[in-house]
Amino acid sequence: MKTLSVAAVCLAFATAYPVSAATKPAIDPNIMKLQVMLDRLGFTPGVIDGHKGRSLTMALKGFQTARDVPASGETDAATGQLLDAYKTLPAIIDVTLTPEDVAGPFVGPIPRDPAKEAKLPAMGYADAMEALAERYHTTPATLTALNGPTLSLVAGATIKVPNVRPAASAYPESFKPEWRATLAQLSVSSDQPKAAKIVVDKSDGVLRVYDEGDKLIAQFPATMGSKHDPLPIGNWKIQGTSYLPIYNYNPKLFWDAKAGETKQTLKPGPNSPVGVVWMDLNKEHYGIHGTPTPETIGRTESHGCIRLTNWDAARLSMMVKPGTPAVFQP
Template identity: 60%
Template sequence: MKKIVIALGALLLATVSRAAPPVVQQPALDRSVLHVQVILDKLGFAPGVLDGKGGQSLVAALKGFQTANNLKITGKVDAATLKALYPYRNWRPTVTLPLNADVLAGPFANPLPKDPLEQAKLPALGYRNAIEALAERFHTTPATLVALNAPDTQLSVGTRMVFPNALPTSRAYDVKDATWLATLKSLNVGAIQPRAKRIVVDKSESVLKVYDDNNRLVAQFPATMGSTHDPLPIGKWTIKGISYNPKFHYNSSLFWDADNKDEKATLPPGPNGPVGVVWIDLSKPHYGIHGTPSPETIGRAESHGCIRLTNWDAARLALMVKSGVPAVFQP
């Protein structure tokens, strides 16, 4: 096997940014914040990417956790919330692990064309490079991996790297589809998840909430939903089915911002596809809940009306729901 040795910092610079450029200087990684993010992520109150920084996704996650635990809703790590999080303190904020050959070998899709017709020619819409794959596996961003490790860290088999602790508490999956099982493992999605009685997509809070049989809030995910051109379809819908690692049937006539309204193509599956690793179909035609190739934009960007989650959150939700589960979309 060809030995793969790449400098972490150099690979970060070579990675094409998928998010809008920051307009202000970004705060430094705070390990205390990262610790809170890691605990919330494991408990199912997803804070977005694990980057050791505050922001609206962390505030929303804290509010969800506080609601579920009958605490005063502040969106802050106040004394009562800290006490409720304390039993989980042994879930450390980071883990140090050796790199293996699989994640370094790819296959990668680099360069990844933006044109859907060109994407349709590829065998898969995979990650661009190893750092992007590692970042998604540990629910973070390439920049966070550089912040946790020296920029000259060599990405080679056996190199030990520091990652946000996104390791699942269980890998005892009850999944028969081998490809889907591999996806769950690669995204560090826990095998044990609560069962959803209903889900609520809340536009005002930019979150998707999961409730159990006792009407308890058991999980919450930051979400991107709709836009001015394609508003969230407010109403009561139903989950019709789930497609794992789906192909995407591109039809330009369904997109208001498409240049050519007569283009159609079938895009191959992959985490960098338009709907990511899973499509949860809804009774509203052409609408679904799905993953994204741009996890750092969740809750901040706009969509074409569908509900976008990070790939790892979408995969996690797919383990919670089934056909027939009600989905309420509220303003």
């Protein structure tokens, strides 16, 4: 198992479609159930929030393509039949918080300034709410909506969460304990399929995973490139994976770096600019990685790299290996 530091041109820099909590519609339990099912089946919608959107449409299309039915992006009759086996799966479950769930350590608000971030003991979760939101593939706002504004995150409290806990947790012994703990924290099941290749499709905004028979086996929403740092179209390959990487910030690699910024070394953690895992490509400074802001996937631009939610990036890291082809297409 690799533990490396990374230096990359991969920060997000603009939220394109901000939506205030006050204007969001109420959670639709049927939509949340669909999101939970697709997440469990490997065709993830990104954050699970009970709302329709492009990421859910693309997740449905991916699932439909993999199951050889028309890719309508809607829950039509054919898709309903495919999902019928999961109809008894509860979308929302009750969990009782343990002392470990709320103990931390938590680092407080993340400053989002490299010099200040470098002073933190780790790029860990700000608080228990953020940690629990990532564990259940959702957002703090969604947890609050599910539980009410008086939600109290204390040991012994029972809260409602999306039902995404992993089906299996027999993580390889070759993984260091802290990485196994991270996979469990992110609700990543250990029974992942193996990738023969991945395809990053800029026009659709997704990363697709194929097996040896060229069958689509998984799909994740992704943020990729920008006008300043376009996605490097072409045929690449995974060179290796760094779990919980140290991040080396170099302002010379960023066109939008602030005057006076200097090189900084950021410690590992889920709030690292590259999230919890980095899959290195055979193109210098480029990789596939996680993000500290999962709600922005598909809503921001990046500095050329491919960003996934932390849980999707961790899941993908269990599918690929050194030498896995990575095709980047317009």
